[in-house]
Each structure stands twice: as structure tokens, then as C-alpha cells.
Amino acid sequence: MLRVSQLSCGYGNVIAVNELSFTVRAGEIFGLIGANGAGKSATILALAGLIDVIGGQVELEGQDITHLPTHQRVNAGIALVPEGRRVFADLSVIENLIVGATRMDRQCLDAGCERVFTTFPRLAERRNQLAGLLSGGEQQMLAIARALMAEPSVLLIDELSLGLMPIVVDECYRVLEALRIEQLAIVLVEQSTERIQQVANQISVLETGRVVWQGTGEQAARDSSIVEAYLGLK
Ligand SMILES: Nc1ncnc2c1ncn2[C@@H]1O[C@H](COP(=O)(O)OP(=O)(O)OP(=O)(O)O)[C@@H](O)[C@H]1O
Numbered sequence: 001m002l003r004v005s006q007l008s009c010g011y012g013n014v015i016a017v018n019e020l021s022f023t024v025r026a027g028e029i030f031g032l033i034g035a036n037g038a039g040k041s042a043t044i045l046a047l048a049g050l051i052d053v054i055g056g057q058v059e060l061e062g063q064d065i066t067h068l069p070t071h072q073r074v075n076a077g078i079a080l081v082p083e084g085r086r087v088f089a090d091l092s093v094i095e096n097l098i099v100g101a102t103r104m105d106r107q108c109l110d111a112g113c114e115r116v117f118t119t120f121p122r123l124a125e126r127r128n129q130l131a132g133l134l135s136g137g138e139q140q141m142l143a144i145a146r147a148l149m150a151e152p153s154v155l156l157i158d159e160l161s162l163g164l165m166p167i168v169v170d171e172c173y174r175v176l177e178a179l180r181i182e183q184l185a186i187v188l189v190e191q192s193t194e195r196i197q198q199v200a201n202q203i204s205v206l207e208t209g210r211v212v213w214q215g216t217g218e219q220a221a222r223d224s225s226i227v228e229a230y231l232g233l234k
């Protein structure tokens with residue numbers, strides 16, 4: 001589904017990622033982990049078309065989308081849950097969802113909102129509340145829900161767990177598992193392997209823009225001391 005080959009990208013003259021390759025299919029989760037500054041967000045932003053690709057290729061269902069502008073990628077089925085959620089604080093929950101519904105007809109909006117409210121009952125209860133007044137966990141749910149309103153086939157999630165209590169992280173991961181079962185292809189960025197290794201089909205560890213370790217979630221659990229050393233945790 002999403003095939004990334006030898007991707008290099010960065011910010012102006014700063015090359016943040018060097019020759020990264022991976023494939024993620026419908027119903028799979030690809031995990032990208034690394035310490036601060038490793039190039040995780042740069043990868044996600046390049047896949048969303050928000051920073052320049054310097055080299056390599058990105059294909060979605062066989063179509064070359066390497067240099068496609070962001071709005072066309074959304075139309076092609078790629079949606080972003082950005083680092084730090086970035087919900088629109090001064091808009092209500094439902095207004096945030098409508099902002100995400102770039103591909104939906106007006107007549108389908110209500111049904112689209114109700115669909116995501118089934119996945120996120122807490123958001124349904126708070127549908128008219130300003131997003132800025134939601135808890136961190138609720139804002140993360142809203143960021144995911146807003147992305148789902150674009151009816152994506154590929155979901156890019158930058159730091160799902162960041163700053164959230166373990167119990168809320170558990171809830172986010174339950175949602176992720178449900179989305180995977182619904183056949184989404186998910187690219188998930190985290191700073192540690194702790195949770196991601198339980199769900200990811202494949203994991204790559206980035207260190208200063210290069211892959212230093214890769215394997216399955218199970219292998220990451222088995223080689224945890226090696227992986228943690230790369231992450232600077234040991
Ligand atoms: N706007 C920018 N302009 C120039 N360089 C940047 C910019 N944002 C990030 N960088 C640099 O690009 C590299 C990769 O950064 P990136 O944000 O992708 O890291 P990250 O793995 O997401 O880190 P974090 O865990 O802190 O979010 C770093 O060296 C960083 O300093």
C-alpha cells in the first residue's frame with residue numbers, strides 16, 4: 001500500500017533523514033522510533049507533503065506521490081495526526097471534525113461525525129465543548145478523529161503517547177488496534193519501544209536520520225537492551 005524507498009528529507013539545508021525504506025500494507029502498523037532529533041517528525045512531515053523530499057520515492061498503491069502537494073495526498077488517502085495534536089483550541093469538538101472532513105459532502109458530515117463518535121464516545125459527550133478545554137488524552141483522541149474524517153487509507157501518527165498518562169495511552173492503543181482491524185495502514189512514531197512493540201508489524205529505529213535497527217515488534221521486545229541503547233535509554 002504505502003511504499004517508501006530510500007527516502008531522504010529535511011529542512012532547508014539540514015538533512016534530517018537519510019535513505020529510509022519501509023512498506024506498510026492495509027491492516028498493518030509500521031513503527032518508527034528514535035530519540036529527540038532522530039528524524040521521526042521529518043519522516044512524517046515528508047510523507048504528508050509538508051517538507052521537501054530530497055531523494056527517494058514514496059508510492060501509494062503503486063502511484064508515485066513523492067512530490068504531490070499535501071491536499072492531493074489527503075485526497076489520495078493519507079491523513080496526519082501531528083506531533084502535539086494541534087487541535088484548533090478555539091473551535092468546538094464538532095467544528096474540529098468538520099475541518100478534517102475535506103473529502104466529505106455536506107450531506108455526509110453528520111453521519112461522518114456520528115461514525116467517529118462511535119469510536120470515541122468521550123468526544124460525543126463533549127461535542128460542543130471548545131477543543132482547548134479538553135484534557136490531553138481527549139485532544140489526542142480528537143486529533144485522531146479529525147484525521148479519520150478525511151476517510152484515509154493511511155494514517156500517519158506522530159507521538160501517540162507523548163505526555164499522556166498510562167491509562168490514556170492504553171485507550172489510544174485500543175483505538176489503534178481497532179483501526180488496524182478496519183484495514184487502515186498506520187505509520188506510528190514513538191520515542192520508546194515500550195508500547196509500540198506490542199502492536200507493530202515492523203519497527204525501525206532511527207538515530208540521527210539513519211536506521212540503526214529494524215525488526216518485528218517481537219524482535220524488538222527480545223532485543224530490548226540493544227534497542228534501548230540506540231535510544232540512549234541505557
Ligand atoms: N524547522 C526546522 N528547521 C531546521 N532544522 C530542523 C527543524 N525542525 C527539526 N530540525 C532538525 O532536524 C532533525 C530531525 O528533527 P525531527 O523533528 O524530525 O526529530 P524527531 O525525531 O521528531 O524529534 P522529537 O522526538 O524531538 O520530536 C534535528 O536535527 C532537528 O534539529
Ligand SMILES: [Mg+2]
Pocket residue numbers: 040041042083158
Ligand atoms: Mg518529533
